Amino acid sequence: MAAKTAKTAPVLVTGGTGTLGRHVVPLLRDAGRTVRVLSRRGGASEDAGVEHVAADLLKGEGLDAALDGVTTVLHLAGGPKGDDEATRNLVRAAQRAGVEHLVYISVIGADRLPLGYFRAKLGAERAVAESGIPWTTLRAAQFHDLTLTVVEKMAKLPVVPAPGGLRWQPVDARDVASRLAELTLGRPAGLVPDLAGPKVYELGDLSRGYLQARGKHRLTLPVRVPGKVGRAYRAGENLTLEGASVGRRTWEDFLAERSAP
Template identity: 70%
Template sequence: MAHVRGDLRGDPAEADARLDEALAGVDTVLHLAGGPKGDDEATRRLVAAARRAGVRHLVYVAVIGADKVPLGYFRAKHAAEEAVAGSGPPYTILRAAQFHDLAFAVVEKMAKPPLLPAPGGVRWQPVDVREVAGRLVELAFDEPAGLVPDLAGPTVYGMDELARAYLTARGRSRKLLPVREPGRVGRAYRAGRTSPRPAPSTGGAPGRSSWRSGRRPELSLRGRRVSAMSFLDLVRATPVAVDYLLWPGDFNLDAYSHVEEVVLASGEGLEEVAKCGAGGTFFLCGEGGDERPVLYADSEGGAAVMAVGLEEMVRLLLAVPWWRDCVRLTEEESAEAAEQYLEDEPDLFADRDAAAAALGLEVPTVAEALARLREVAFGLGPSYVLLNAEEGNPYEPLFRP
């Protein structure tokens, strides 16, 4: 076996000559070269050389989220994908998650300062590089297949989990500082764009309830009648609703445990029911079932009562999933936030309507949702003051009058 050394980003004439020499008589090319930047330009050069050489199968390893995360590295990877797909030679593209080596290197650097930042909502599903190498070999010997299913590891980790595991392994101690990743990049990470996502589903249970009703109705779940106390069960049994709530609702029913121990000043109980990508937690307050007040506590010491009952909370998320950007609960704030969300999620309203129909819920207007949130947060909120359990300090209100 012979090999030829070259530089995809060196002098154009020299790089082309080296590539022509390397690809002469080659049927299959695995494009594994990559770096922090310039992958798009390098890939275009390789693609042109592959076309000149009559290559019959071009295999490229990309990154999960290449077309979803608004960062330069991901954009370059997506541009490289487009170059491969439009190259002429038949191709296969495999998107892989972060390698374990990268996860280790990132956490190691994060752990150097006394305070270790833990970006909320940044979830990784790292994969063993040997798994990726084995899959690439299989794909190289198979027929060209276009964009194939993503390859990731078996477990999704929050950055705080990776950080704690690193500290434990090293026998070190650091205080974790939860931070919220801002803007479009933060929304992309909280939406799980860097991990494979389950395919959206349709369908669900019939039934209907109004935005505000004096009596909580019954709902139908797969042909049997259940009380509204089982609304959480209904949601869990409706995949299209779970998917919408995960994002853009940022209401993860499969993750609990707040960043610190908290209690209500009244002494009433708290039950964790969901998490958001930034490390915040949704609690049910007091005793009872799904009809209890829903309190949200962020990871930075802010809290607010959001709704009376889980059903009302879900309707709020259907109407204004961007409520965190509405600190004064105005329609102007909502309109600005909605525009940004729709840039990233053009199918947001269609996904919302599918989730609402599956749950048998009417979607309130933005004005109705914000008015109700204001009523609950400022009217009921003072009765549910959240305290840091260790120091007794109260959480600050999330919304301003």
């Protein structure tokens, strides 16, 4: 009876309207699960199997109602800061609701990069792991979508900076979504292997690939990222070169799709 209840209960997806959530929610629906999407504004859905609820993770408001009857939570919501506090609020509400599986998406290097965003991600990871709720955490590389935002902004400059030694291994959000759907529908697995893209690039190469795909030309200027952050990136602390799961879609594939008519 418990297993049947878990399968028929809605899956709560925080951040279900974001870049990753828009890919994950249909996969969960295709698997026959009802999905409850949590966002700050809520909203309506054309799919009878998708319910939208409004709640504020940072303020901890509306979470008890959002979690009513939920046994599985997929926590995708995130921002430039405050992810640790938002996750602690979610964890407390999930404990009260008797949630049986909490799945979290984090970032490769959360335990190594000396930046506030990564420290907040690590704090969120710890909140999940120490919650007493069976859990699964996946660390992923930067999405192609974020990479595109970065190189688009740099391409607007007369000279495009090319930080030496700064490497990324961007992954397609659809590959991450597929893995997360699998993990959400499975049993709690703790910290699973990282998920990265199929190729490692210098940031300058990512910019050049973008410019070429757009038919643009810019001069590039080698620069050196100073301090602890620069040393961490040059040491590859943001990468998992061994033991990671690898996505299928490359940066070139992504750019070709975005450049298609």
